[in-house]
Amino acid sequence: xxxxxxxxxxxxxxxxxxxxxxxxxxxxxxxxxxxxxxxxxxxxxxxxxxxxxxxxxxxxxxxxxxxxxxxxxxxxxxxxxxxxxxxxxxxxxxxxxxxxxxxxxxxxxxxxxxxxxxxxxxxxxxxxxxxxxxxxxxxxxxxxxxxxxxxxxxxxxxxxxxxxxxxxxxxxxxxxxxxxxxxxxxxxxxxxxxxxxxxxxxxxxxxxxxxxxxxxxxxxxxxxxxxxxxxxxxxxxxxxxxxxxxxxxxxxxxxxxxxxxxxxxxxxxxxxxxxxxxxxxxxxxxxxxxxxxxxxxxxxxxxxxxxxxxxxxxxxxxxxxxxxxxxxxxxxxxxxxxxxxxxxxxxxxxxxxxxxxxxxxxxxxxxxxxxxxxxxxxxxxxxxxxxxxxxxxxxxxxxxxxxxxxxxxxxxxxxxxxxxxxxxxxxxxxxxxxxxxxxxxxxxxxxxxxxxxxxxxxx
Amino acid sequence: xxxxxxxxxxxxxxxxxxxxxxxxxxxxxxxxxxxxxxxxxxxxxxxxxxxxxxxxxxxxxxxxxxxxxxxxxxxxxxxxxxxxxxxxxxxxxxxxxxxxxxxxxxxxxxxxxxxxxxxxxxxxxxxxxxxxxxxxxxxxxxxxxxxxxxxxxxxxxxxxxxxxxxxxxxxxxxxxxxxxxxxxxxxxxxxxxxxxxxxxxxxxxxxxxxxxxxxxxxxxxxxxxxxxxxxxxxxxxxxxxxxxxxxxxxxxxxxxxxxxxxxxxxxxxxxxxxxxxxxxxxxxxxxxxxxxxxxxxxxxxxxxxxxxxxxxxxxxxxxxxxxxxxxxxxxxxxxxxxxxxxxxxxxxxxxxxxxxxxxxxxxxxxxxxxxxxxxxxxxxxxxxxxxxxxxxxxxxxxxxxxxxxxxxxxxxxxxxxxxxxxxxxxxxxxxxxxxxxxxxxxxxxxxxxxxxxxxxxxxxxxxxxxxxxx
Numbered sequence: 011x012x013x014x015x016x017x018x019x020x021x022x023x024x025x026x027x028x029x030x031x032x033x034x035x036x037x038x039x040x041x042x043x044x045x046x047x048x049x050x051x052x053x054x055x056x057x058x059x060x061x062x063x064x065x066x067x068x069x070x071x072x073x074x075x076x077x078x079x080x081x082x083x084x085x086x087x088x089x090x091x092x093x094x095x096x097x098x099x100x101x102x103x104x105x106x107x108x109x110x111x112x113x114x115x116x117x118x119x120x121x122x123x124x125x126x127x128x129x130x131x132x133x134x135x136x137x138x139x140x141x142x143x144x145x146x147x148x149x150x151x152x153x154x155x156x157x158x159x160x161x162x163x164x165x166x167x168x169x170x171x172x173x174x175x176x177x178x179x180x181x182x183x184x185x186x187x188x189x190x191x192x193x194x195x196x197x198x199x200x201x202x203x204x205x206x207x208x209x210x211x212x213x214x215x216x217x218x219x220x221x222x223x224x225x226x227x228x229x230x231x232x233x234x235x236x237x238x239x240x241x242x243x244x245x246x247x248x249x250x251x252x253x254x255x256x257x258x259x260x261x262x263x264x265x266x267x268x269x270x271x272x273x274x275x276x277x278x279x280x281x282x283x284x285x286x287x288x289x290x291x292x293x294x295x296x297x298x299x300x301x302x303x304x305x306x307x308x309x310x311x312x313x314x315x316x317x318x319x320x321x322x323x324x325x326x327x328x329x330x331x332x333x334x335x336x337x338x339x340x341x342x343x344x345x346x347x348x349x350x351x352x353x354x355x356x357x358x359x360x361x362x363x364x365x366x367x368x369x370x371x372x373x374x375x376x377x378x379x380x381x382x383x384x385x386x387x388x389x390x391x392x393x394x395x396x397x398x399x400x401x402x403x404x405x406x407x408x409x410x411x412x413x414x415x416x417x418x419x420x421x422x423x424x425x426x427x428x429x430x431x432x433x434x435x436x437x438x439x440x441x442x443x444x445x446x447x448x449x450x451x452x453x454x455x456x457x458x459x460x461x462x463x464x465x466x467x468x469x
Numbered sequence: 470x471x472x473x474x475x476x477x478x479x480x481x482x483x484x485x486x487x488x489x490x491x492x493x494x495x496x497x498x499x500x501x502x503x504x505x506x507x508x509x510x511x512x513x514x515x516x517x518x519x520x521x522x523x524x525x526x527x528x529x530x531x532x533x534x535x536x537x538x539x540x541x542x543x544x545x546x547x548x549x550x551x552x553x554x555x556x557x558x559x560x561x562x563x564x565x566x567x568x569x570x571x572x573x574x575x576x577x578x579x580x581x582x583x584x585x586x587x588x589x590x591x592x593x594x595x596x597x598x599x600x601x602x603x604x605x606x607x608x609x610x611x612x613x614x615x616x617x618x619x620x621x622x623x624x625x626x627x628x629x630x631x632x633x634x635x636x637x638x639x640x641x642x643x644x645x646x647x648x649x650x651x652x653x654x655x656x657x658x659x660x661x662x663x664x665x666x667x668x669x670x671x672x673x674x675x676x677x678x679x680x681x682x683x684x685x686x687x688x689x690x691x692x693x694x695x696x697x698x699x700x701x702x703x704x705x706x707x708x709x710x711x712x713x714x715x716x717x718x719x720x721x722x723x724x725x726x727x728x729x730x731x732x733x734x735x736x737x738x739x740x741x742x743x744x745x746x747x748x749x750x751x752x753x754x755x756x757x758x759x760x761x762x763x764x765x766x767x768x769x770x771x772x773x774x775x776x777x778x779x780x781x782x783x784x785x786x787x788x789x790x791x792x793x794x795x796x797x798x799x800x801x802x803x804x805x806x807x808x809x810x811x812x813x814x815x816x817x818x819x820x821x822x823x824x825x826x827x828x829x830x831x832x833x834x835x836x837x838x839x840x841x842x843x844x845x846x847x848x849x850x851x852x853x854x855x856x857x858x859x860x861x862x863x864x865x866x867x868x869x870x871x872x873x874x875x876x877x878x879x880x881x882x883x884x885x886x887x888x889x890x891x892x893x894x895x896x897x898x899x900x901x902x903x904x905x906x907x908x909x910x911x912x913x914x915x916x917x918x919x920x921x922x923x924x925x926x927x928x929x930x931x932x933x934x935x936x937x938x939x
Binding site: 230233237241244245247253254255256257258259311312315316318319320321322323324452454456459461462463464465466 | 614615616719720721722723725773777781785786788790794920923925927933934935936938
């Protein structure tokens with residue numbers, strides 16, 4: 011489906027730069043409110059660092075709880091950017107154009123947020139440095155480079171660097187545009203950031219080649235990040251429910267499901283808040299929903315395999331764990347909620363075109379998916395640790411403390427806060443992509459029918 | 470946007486040149502003509518491959534008579550079932566997946582991909598003795614670990630057979646549904662038995678709106694069924710005929726790994742078939758280099774996906790270091806199997822990756838076809854190192870918790886070699902014979918390709934304007 015609209019360049023500039031050249035009325039109160047929540051969250055983090063992890067609900071044997079769940083969740087959300095931007099760019103999907111910037115942005119900010127969680131989870135964050143750098147050569151104490159504490163930051167750091175670069179390269183033409191429409195300190199800032207962008211053929215060529223190269227280079231990193239996170243669990247054969255070969259692709263496809271849904275949420279908000287009805291259209295939600303149906307069903311297949319092969323071993327502890335996960339309160343309630351929200355409610359709804367093109371329904375179903383995907387991570391991480399095991403006498407049921415819940419809420423406020431700040435200075439829909447789509451789309455007559463068409467340049 | 474249609478007659482071998490525009494009538498006449506007559510070389514190859522296929526079937530029967538009571542000797546046949554399922558089952562997916570994504574380049578490729586459905590006959594033939602030999606779920610009073618937790622003892626035997634037969638039938642239905650307009654073309658553009666066959670199978674096709682709508686609906690329906698059954702059969706073959714025969718081998722990703730390597734092999738098989746059809750039937754005008762370019766990218770992506778799935782499994786075993794993990798690795802990748810393991814890894818990933826990464830290679834045909842052959846050899850080695858050790862575990866031990874004794878490697882006999890060569894030959898000869906029955910390129914898809922893709926002048930160069938109907 012393609013709802014092509016003839017939009018002239020002046021109109022496109024005026025509409026898409028309305029966040030930077032004007033300030034919408036809702037923007038300041040929202041940013042202040044979010045800023046307050048962010049400050050409260052940071053204060054709570056500082057209190058926790060000062061008092062120690064005793065203020066959380068973490069206790070033997072559940073050492074990994076809400077923080078690690080939320081860490082995995084935000085790493086998952088970060089998969090939106092590359093999935094949407096890089097893969098769709100390489101496959102030349104025309105509908106990607108208004109979506110790419112928001113997706114790339116979500117990647118960068120969610121990775122920044124994700125990195126905070128292992129850090130604060132360590133209890134004394136400054137000691138992370140000891141684990142990374144050799145500090146006691148004399149006694150042969152070196153950092154274990156096979157440790158997740160090394161591999162995770164390396165993978166996420168690489169992904170964050172690449173994603174930022176990817177975002178920045180795609181921003182260059184729009185920065186040049188903003189430079190030419192601003193004065194004062196803003197003009198100075200855009201002049202520096204736009205790196206002398208004039209839009210000459212060589213610059214366009216370099217920008218395009220850079221985008222394609224980065225797309226191709228980022229894909230292996232995109233896959234490796236969540237795979238490495240999954241191996242934090244999968245190679246730990248001592249914890250029931252974790253030692254599974256399927257974890258890497260299972261985590262990656264789950265992350266894509268979660269990340270693309272987050273992009274849908276963000277797209278709906280952008281359309282409503284900035285009134286970009288001409289640019290973010292029902293056809294884009296339709297395309298994203300179709301993609302989500304495929305991704306979600308693939309994810310369901312992996313979930314099926316994960317559960318099947320958990321029972322396949324017919325080991326008593328593993329079966330007991332799954333029984334607890336699915337049939338014992340409160341895990342069974344969470345499990346049902348997880349399944350309903352991650353798949354059973356949204357996907358059947360998306361099968362109907364009326365739902366796929368209804369932006370309010372897409373918004374709420376995409377939120378449901380992310381509730382479900384957060385619960386999925388929680389159900390993977392916590393029950394395996396929480397189940398009573400023989401010969402372990404010091405254990406307590408895990409119940410997240412208010413401190414953990416506050417930090418959890420902080421993470422959402424923080425990402426939204428960063429997004430809104432960004433929107434004040436940079437366009438959330440790429441102007442150049444929008445204009446390019448006007449050139450690359452056309453209508454052709456096939457017999458008596460008018461059919462949408464796209465221009466394919468020779469590879 | 471102003472677009473200007475470029476005149477026909479560009480050099481079809483130049484990747485950058487837009488495809489030439491050919492009249493629909495000419496396409497139908499020329500493609501139907503490709504089925505008529507066969508060169509001496511074609512006939513000679515058909516006879517040789519046919520003879521090898523028969524030799525393979527005879528060897529299979531003799532092996533069953535001689536070794537039908539010893540399951541440890543059937544690893545190579547199991548490997549062949551898995552290999553043939555991957556090639557013959559995976560290839561028709563090439564005709565489905567890009568269609569779902571509305572990729573125009575795939576249109577000339579769909580027929581040759583769906584012809585591989587018939588090669589599923591070879592898989593079914595190989596499966597028959599294997600089903601008879603596969604141990605039941607309960608041996609000596611103990612039940613082995615399988616996905617059939619409380620099902621009857623012969624569930625794997627029944628469901629795998631049913632699945633494979635259904636896959637064959639659905640594949641043929643998928644082929645037939647998409648071939649209806651071409652049978653009508655045969656009816657209208659050929660003579661003799663081909664015309665009679667076309668008339669009978671076209672079932673009154675005249676190309677009304679209703680017929681076209683029904684055709685597209687059928688393709689979508691059978692394509693979806695085919696995909697679901699293919700995944701199901703891959704799941705059963707990889708677990709019931711591989712994993713569950715080894716105590717302690719628990720690898721959740723293995724069914725997906727098996728499926729993905731099947732898609733990789735399917736694309737490789739399509740590239741090979743397309744290359745030979747294009748070259749020896751002089752189809753350069755219709756099979757553009759763009760199709761190889763796109764297939765090359767698909768193959769490259771699947772090669773990377775294969776190594777990802779392989780590594781995801783391997784690293785968990787390698788670092789898990791539990792008794793199960795160690796014993797499983799000991800069986801599957803050590804001893805004599807280390808050579809098949811390394812060979813499979815190199816030929817399925819490293820060499821094709823290194824070949825296909827180059828744009829220049831994907832823009833041509835020669836290196837692409839070499840890369841595809843290498844992938845198929847790699848797949849055969851990979852299947853051997855997976856299934857031969859699995860079947861070498863004696864039935865009396867398969868219900869144990871994990872492997873306590875690593876069984877000796879079973880080396881292939883002359884029968885096994887003949888079965889392997891015969892199985893591969895059977896696939897090749899079936900595909901060759903089908904090209905005599907129906908045009909190797911789908912006439913209506915090629916016509917539609919021409920209708921929907923118009924070469925245009927774009928700024929200073931050429932581009933293609935591709936219509937995307939809903």
